[in-house]
Amino acid sequence: MMRASRWWVVLAALATVGLGACAALLSSSKAPRTGDRILFSHKVHAENDLECVTCHEDVIDSKTLVGMALPKEEKCLECHEEDKTAGKCDKCHALPKTPGSYPPREPRVEISHQAHVPRAKEECSKCHARLPEPRVAAARPTMGTCRGCHEHEQDFSQGACVRCHSDLSRYPLKPVSAFSHQGNYVRQHGPAARSSADSCTKCHEQTFCADCHARTAPVPIELRFPEKVLRDFIHRADYRTRHTLEARAEPALCNRCHGQSFCTSCHTAQNLTPTALTPRSPHPQGYSFPGANSHARDARRDIVNCAACHDQGARSICIDCHKVGGVGGNPHTPSWLSRHDHDEIRRNGMCGYCH
Amino acid sequence: MCRERWAALALGSWLLAQPARGDTIDFEATTLLAGRADPRDGQLHTVVPMLETVSGRASAIKNPWLCDLEVVLQMWGEIDPGDPRDDRFSSGDVDLGYAAATLARGRVALRAGRQLIQGGAARMLQLDGGNVQVRVRRFGLQGFAGVPVTPRFGVDRGDGAAGARVSYRASFESELGLSFIHVADDGRVARQDLAVDGRWAPHRSLLMSGLVLWSIAEERLAELDTRFSLIPSSKLELSVDVRRTAPDLFLPLNSIFAVFAEERRDEVGSTLVLSASPALRLQADYHALGQDSGTGHRAGGKLTLMPGRARRGSVGVQSRVLRLPDHDGYTELRLFGALPLGATGFVTGDVAGYLLEAPINGQDGSLSGQVSAGRGFGRWRGVVSGLAAVTPFAERHFEVMARLVYGFSTRIREDRP
Known part of the structure; x- marks a missing residue:
C-alpha cells in the first residue's frame, strides 16, 4: 500500500499549478481585445x-x-x-x-x-x-542600422545586448554567422557553449538547457517532444539497441550527463550486475582469468564500459582479485607510479580498498 | 522521500507564488501521460508514468535594491501506478529553482539556488549553490560554489564543488577563458580540472573554437576539442573538428575504476551543411575514430525538403553509419516528415531502421515507427504520440504518450496606448 505521505508529491504539484493559475488570473489584462486592426496608410x-x-x-x-x-x-x-x-x-x-x-x-x-x-x-x-x-x-x-553608430558597434562587440534588446530569451533572433545553429547543432553546441555561455544566455534561459542537461529531468527529451522530427536528438528511436555501440564509440559522451550509477541502475534490473537478484554474466567463458579471452585488454581499452556494471565502490568485484596479495596482480598502468607516490595510500581512502 | 527533497518542493511552491509580483511572468504546466512495455531480462513490465511539470519565470521584478531580479522555477512530480524500474510509486524533484539579479549597471550578476553552471571546466554542472559573475569592459570573472545535484537513478556526485573562470572578450564572437573546477566527494578529489577555452572569429565567415581540459590530479589531458568553421554565406557551412578525450578521466577520480586504465580516443572529421534553396537542405558529415583498439568511422547524411511558401511542413531522409574498430556497429536509415494542419495543428511521422553488424539476442536489426499529432487551443497545446517497434529486446514494442501543455506569458504593466 502506498504511503500516505507520498500523496504530498501530487498535492505539491497541484498546489503549484493552482498558484500559477492564480497568478495568471490576477495579472491578466482586463482590457477587452476585439481582434481589430487599425487600417492606416x-x-x-x-x-x-x-x-x-x-x-x-x-x-x-x-x-x-x-x-x-x-x-x-x-x-x-x-x-x-x-x-x-x-x-x-x-x-x-x-x-x-x-x-x-x-x-x-x-x-x-x-x-x-x-x-x-x-x-x-x-x-x-x-x-x-x-x-x-x-x-x-x-x-x-535592421540591427545593421543601429550598429552604424559607433556607440552601438561597441555595445555589440562587448555583448551588451540588453542595452538595446529588452528580452532576447522571449524574442530570440535568428542566429547568424558565428552563432549559426545549422547542421547537427545538438551535437555541436557543446564546444561553442563552453566559451560562449554568456552569449548563449542572451537568448536561452536555463529552463531551455535544463530540458536535457538537468540531472533531475524526469523523462528524456525524445519522449517529451516526439513531434520534433527535425531535431537530431541523441536518444531518438530504438536507442536501447544501439546504446552499447554509441557508448563504445564515445565513452566520455555518456559520462558527461549520466555517470556510471545511471548505467548500473538499469543493468541491475537486467540482471547484468553482480548486485542483481539473479545475476548472469554477459561475458565469454574464461573472461575472468588470464588468457586470450581475458578481461584485462578490454579494461585497459574501455574502462568506462566495465564501470557501467561493476562500480560498486569498495564492493566492486575487481578488488577481490586485484587487491594487494590477490591473484589478479597489480592493475595499475605502467605510468601510474610516476604520478602517484606511495604516500597517497595513506592520504586517499580509496586506495585502502586494495592496499 | 528525503527531508531535503521535501524542503526543495516546499521552496519551489513558495517561489512559484512570487511571480504574482513580477513585471513579466512566464508560466507553463505540462501534463504527460505515457505507457510502454519495459523489457527487463526477457520479461516485459508495464510502465505508466503520469508526470506533471511546472515551469515559471518572473522577471524584471521591481524592488529598490537589485536590478533585473528574476525568479525561475522548474519542478516536476510523477506517479507511476505501473511497474517502475526503481519500485517507486511516486517521485518528484526540482530541476531549477533560483533567484538571479544584477548590480552595478549589470556588471555584477548574482544567482543563488539550484542552477546550471555553464562554460569552461564546469562543462554543464547542476549545482545547489551560488554563482557570481563580474564583467568590467572586456574582462570577466566568474566564481561558483555549492553541492552538485544528485542525478536521478544515481548516487551523489560529490559533497562540494567550486570553480572559477576568468575571461577576456575581444568581440561578441571572440572570447578567451581560463577556468578551474574542484569537486570533492567523501573528502577525496573526484574531479580537479584546469581548462582553457576560446572562440575567435577573425572574419564574419570564419570561426575557430576550442577547449583544452587538463586533469590536475592525474596530470593528463582529459579533453581537447577544436573546431574550425567556414561560413561563406548563409547557404553553406563547412567545419572541421578535431577531438581527443581520455574517457577514463570522465569517471570520478575517487572511483576504483579510475586506477585501471589510461585511455585515449581521437576523432577527426568534417561537417557540411548546404541550403541549396530555401526548400532544400543537405547535411553530411564524416569522422574517423581513433581508439586504442583501432580505427572506426562515423558518417551520416540528411536531406530535408521543406515545401510550400511558409516552410511549415517538411519531409526528409537520413542515414547514419557507425563502424567500431572491433567490427561492430550499425547502419541507420530514417524517414521523417511533418505536415501542418491549419494554423496550430500538425502530424509528424518518423520511421527508423537499424542494421546491426553484430547481432544482439540473435537479431541483426531493429525497426521503429512513430506518429504524433498535436494542436493548439489558445493557451493550451495537446500532443498525442504512438510508437511501434521490433527490437532485439522485444518482438513487439509499443509506446503511447499524451502531453497537454498550458502556458501563458503576461506583463503586469499595461503597454496599451
Whole structure:
C-alpha cells in the first residue's frame, strides 16, 4: 500500500499549478481585445504633406517604446471627425462592428526616440525605411542600422545586448554567422557553449538547457517532444539497441550527463550486475582469468564500459582479485607510479580498498 | 522521500507564488501521460508514468535594491501506478529553482539556488549553490560554489564543488577563458580540472573554437576539442573538428575504476551543411575514430525538403553509419516528415531502421515507427504520440504518450496606448 505521505508529491504539484493559475488570473489584462486592426496608410498621409510628428507627437519626448508613441483616436478625429459621425468606421477599423484600439505589443527593443530624433535631424526615414500600410508590414530598422553608430558597434562587440534588446530569451533572433545553429547543432553546441555561455544566455534561459542537461529531468527529451522530427536528438528511436555501440564509440559522451550509477541502475534490473537478484554474466567463458579471452585488454581499452556494471565502490568485484596479495596482480598502468607516490595510500581512502 | 527533497518542493511552491509580483511572468504546466512495455531480462513490465511539470519565470521584478531580479522555477512530480524500474510509486524533484539579479549597471550578476553552471571546466554542472559573475569592459570573472545535484537513478556526485573562470572578450564572437573546477566527494578529489577555452572569429565567415581540459590530479589531458568553421554565406557551412578525450578521466577520480586504465580516443572529421534553396537542405558529415583498439568511422547524411511558401511542413531522409574498430556497429536509415494542419495543428511521422553488424539476442536489426499529432487551443497545446517497434529486446514494442501543455506569458504593466 502506498504511503500516505507520498500523496504530498501530487498535492505539491497541484498546489503549484493552482498558484500559477492564480497568478495568471490576477495579472491578466482586463482590457477587452476585439481582434481589430487599425487600417492606416502612411503613404496617403505623407502625400498630403503631413509630418511624422503631426500624428506621432509624443515621439520626440519618448524614452521607451512603451505605447509606441502611437496617436490616440482623438488625434485622428482632428481630421476625420466627419467620417466617424457618418458611421464610416470601416475606413479605419478592420472590424468596424467590434472596434478596438491597437493590439497590445510588448517592446522588444530599448530605444529612446528623444535621444535619436535630434541625431537623425528629424529624418525618420534614416531608420524607418518602409512604413506599414494596411496590407504591407513595416520594415523594422535592421540591427545593421543601429550598429552604424559607433556607440552601438561597441555595445555589440562587448555583448551588451540588453542595452538595446529588452528580452532576447522571449524574442530570440535568428542566429547568424558565428552563432549559426545549422547542421547537427545538438551535437555541436557543446564546444561553442563552453566559451560562449554568456552569449548563449542572451537568448536561452536555463529552463531551455535544463530540458536535457538537468540531472533531475524526469523523462528524456525524445519522449517529451516526439513531434520534433527535425531535431537530431541523441536518444531518438530504438536507442536501447544501439546504446552499447554509441557508448563504445564515445565513452566520455555518456559520462558527461549520466555517470556510471545511471548505467548500473538499469543493468541491475537486467540482471547484468553482480548486485542483481539473479545475476548472469554477459561475458565469454574464461573472461575472468588470464588468457586470450581475458578481461584485462578490454579494461585497459574501455574502462568506462566495465564501470557501467561493476562500480560498486569498495564492493566492486575487481578488488577481490586485484587487491594487494590477490591473484589478479597489480592493475595499475605502467605510468601510474610516476604520478602517484606511495604516500597517497595513506592520504586517499580509496586506495585502502586494495592496499 | 528525503527531508531535503521535501524542503526543495516546499521552496519551489513558495517561489512559484512570487511571480504574482513580477513585471513579466512566464508560466507553463505540462501534463504527460505515457505507457510502454519495459523489457527487463526477457520479461516485459508495464510502465505508466503520469508526470506533471511546472515551469515559471518572473522577471524584471521591481524592488529598490537589485536590478533585473528574476525568479525561475522548474519542478516536476510523477506517479507511476505501473511497474517502475526503481519500485517507486511516486517521485518528484526540482530541476531549477533560483533567484538571479544584477548590480552595478549589470556588471555584477548574482544567482543563488539550484542552477546550471555553464562554460569552461564546469562543462554543464547542476549545482545547489551560488554563482557570481563580474564583467568590467572586456574582462570577466566568474566564481561558483555549492553541492552538485544528485542525478536521478544515481548516487551523489560529490559533497562540494567550486570553480572559477576568468575571461577576456575581444568581440561578441571572440572570447578567451581560463577556468578551474574542484569537486570533492567523501573528502577525496573526484574531479580537479584546469581548462582553457576560446572562440575567435577573425572574419564574419570564419570561426575557430576550442577547449583544452587538463586533469590536475592525474596530470593528463582529459579533453581537447577544436573546431574550425567556414561560413561563406548563409547557404553553406563547412567545419572541421578535431577531438581527443581520455574517457577514463570522465569517471570520478575517487572511483576504483579510475586506477585501471589510461585511455585515449581521437576523432577527426568534417561537417557540411548546404541550403541549396530555401526548400532544400543537405547535411553530411564524416569522422574517423581513433581508439586504442583501432580505427572506426562515423558518417551520416540528411536531406530535408521543406515545401510550400511558409516552410511549415517538411519531409526528409537520413542515414547514419557507425563502424567500431572491433567490427561492430550499425547502419541507420530514417524517414521523417511533418505536415501542418491549419494554423496550430500538425502530424509528424518518423520511421527508423537499424542494421546491426553484430547481432544482439540473435537479431541483426531493429525497426521503429512513430506518429504524433498535436494542436493548439489558445493557451493550451495537446500532443498525442504512438510508437511501434521490433527490437532485439522485444518482438513487439509499443509506446503511447499524451502531453497537454498550458502556458501563458503576461506583463503586469499595461503597454496599451
